Amino acid sequence: MTRTGFDRGLIPPLILGSLLNPVNSSMLAVALVPIGIAFGAPPAETAYLVSALYLATAIAQPVLGRLVDLYGARRLYLAGTALVGVAGVLAAFAPSLGWLVVSRVLLGIGTCAAYPSAMHLIRREADRSGLTTPAGVLTMLSVATQTVVVIGPTLGGVLVGVGGWRAIFTVNVPLAIACLVLGWMRLPRERTVPTGPGRTDPPGMVLFAATLLGLMLFLMRPQPAHWYLVALAVLAAVGLVVRERRAAEPFVDLRVLAGNRPLLATYSRQVLSYVVSYALLYGYTLWLQQTRGLSPTVAGLMLLPMSAVAIGVSAATGRRPELRGKLLAGSVALVAVCALLLTLDARSPIWLIVVIAALAGVPQGLNNLANQNALYAQADPERMGSSAGLLRTCMYLGAIVSSAVTAAAFPVSADTPGLHVLALVMGGCAVALLALVVVDRSLPARVSRSTA
Template identity: 55%
Template sequence: MTTTQAADVTVTPPRTAPQPVEPFPRRLVVPMVLGSVLNPLNTSLLAVALIPIGVAFGAPPSDTAWLVSALYLACAVGQPVTGRLVDTYGPRRLYLVGAVLVGLGGLLGAVAPHLGVLVAARVLIGLGTCAGYPASMALIKRESARTGRSSPASLLAALSFANQVIAVVGPTLGGFLVSGAGWRAVFTVNLPFAVACLVLGLVSLPREPRPVPGTPRERRRIDLAGIGLFSAALVSLMLFLMAPATGRLWLLGATVAAGVGFTLRELRAHDPFLDVRVLGQNRPLLVTYARQLLTGVVMYSVVYGLPLWLEHGRGLTPSQTGLVLLPMFATAMVGTVVTRRQRGVLGRLLLGSALQVAACVALLAVHSGTPVVVLLVIMAAFGLPQALNGLANQNALYDQATPEQIGAASGLFRTFMYLGALTSSAATAAAFRTAADTPGLHALALFAAACAALLLATVVAEIALRPRIGRPPAPSAVPGPHAR
């Protein structure tokens, strides 16, 4: 072969097999689940400790109720704000800051000399627990984009399972803690959880890459005015819900004024805290928020209202009350495990809301002499719909929120849950105005049944309308700009 011929020979490099994409890192699962459950744990853990705390400080129920309301206020405002910060600065930083705040709140509650300091501890815990869930949802969305795969249904189910189960088992755990170590244990239990989150977060969570100078992400700024107006609207609304009265209607006026100001601000902001244009056009996400609110009303009416009746109207101890609520944990666990790999939303919501209506109606037959075994069966009936509705709403949120706003959308998702919780608190206070007696329990059950029925109606309506929505237009029809 001549030199010229040799030069014409083309050497084909050997083919290399495509590198497989690494699946979702398993090391992230434990810190994600652990961080997200701190919020429902602290929400439900206190349910059976309010009476012992009131006795210890000589405080009436109207004062100890601030221990619940303070956390609700902190979480309802803090969740979407923290979620927005997650979108801006990444999950890791906010996760670690949240763990520190939870630890400080638990330590402050352990040494609180009076009720005011205890309320401050609950605010710290509430703000600290705001980071776990938005950070987890942001990590799942990010890994889904990296791998090019849809979110693992089992991972979303694990988050929903952990949150639902902790919310249900919290009063049971709280009963044992109060009986065995006193009411301060519901605060000190946060210390080992906070340390675990801090260590796991430092070791496992990926660092946020530095933004490239000149890119939109690098130029992003925090919309402090939008956050302030949003917080003012939400706080005034929640303060009214905590104690609705004619003399407090001015709070609703403040809510409207701050809400209008917030909307105008966000429409003009270059980088808004919440993009109200995108949110307003996302009707399915708005419906999911409404369903989350109704789910919260029913769940917290049971988690907080029923223990009051069990201890006062039925005469049970805190630990016995926790045991009566335990079947909710078992059926919630079964419901999540059985349906964890299914991504359907409407089917779960249809069954879950129907079961909620039935369980609420069953409470109308309960009285001070009802056998404990009957109460256990009713509690078991409440557990399954909590699992079904919780997982369905979470899957809907994940599918409907954009990757750029998954943190803020997840935080707002939790905010609607707390609006439901505060609504249930107002209903509980109205039902048990003089005492936690059986007529009051029946009134609370009727209210919860109405909310469950409304949730069921939204699902039935969407199922009925779906064939029409999906039907192709007639040949002569001209689709408009908003055609689906």
């Protein structure tokens, strides 16, 4: 019998799989201090646990997204979630910080398959069922993939308090098993797409990875002595442009991308949004522990209002078709959060910390949802997986920029003057985001809506 309507059996595995990456990127925020104590490592070394996931994810997202477009979502989803389980087991027995870094790289690669798989299958199912934009499904995905980022510190604090810092890694084993079971049972089997080296474009993938690797390694430690990393990124970028313009099946179709200015604007908004979000997530959390004197568990709980507000905002606005209004409100809220950070000191009352966290939940709930809906409308349906992967890459590019800014603001410890410097940089990005929304004439006031 022919199935009608959107297949809601797809939702549980897609939501759970897409949750793996953002939760793992944020749980670590409250565990860096105890990990450093356990291995006798300074903050400069434990920071590699953060950057390892950033680099692996930023590079692998569009690569796996392209493979999803070519080979189908089910295969990549199952392989990726299996790798997440392997990473969790490796971290459980890691004898040194170096082994933990390796596990984070594997974790980053493994979690990259679920989000492009979700966007690919949502688009395919929407086309089959005749939905213009499955607003309800996209809203649930947004809550699971980005809003849940702010649950991470709270969950991480609880796990560290109950089972020690290794618990934030080993929790991936049962999560991966659940994803494998749900994915095996509910994701549709797809025909193998005939491919070859020319279709998958390995040279384009390698040049793309080299460009990002050089750029991001430099951003992690931006010093004149590291000029060679910029040179590597520039040379690889030039090679990528030459290669992709000549390739019959390019990994990144630069001609289509260059002609899609609305999509480029969406990617730019994503970078700016996450420079601020991740600086708040990691920099602010460090300040709460090292200067305000809160324990990892309490620091995580102080961010709980952010997650509650973000989820509430996404749920309340997800089915509304407004796009520009969401981005304007989210950008203004980010500016306000940065202004409030400038008022903090070591004696700031708990109620002010809670207010800042709650206000930060507004842009968390609005900006990602609006950017995701914009991408769904702007991207080529045949490249939905790789386009979604690039959106995640932009997210982690913003995260790496925030990591560099946080390291510069806190060279020795997370003190109050450093927090204020960080807030000024975050405020500049928030103002730039607001300006980009205001001047972007290609940004529609609303998107077509359906009720799935």
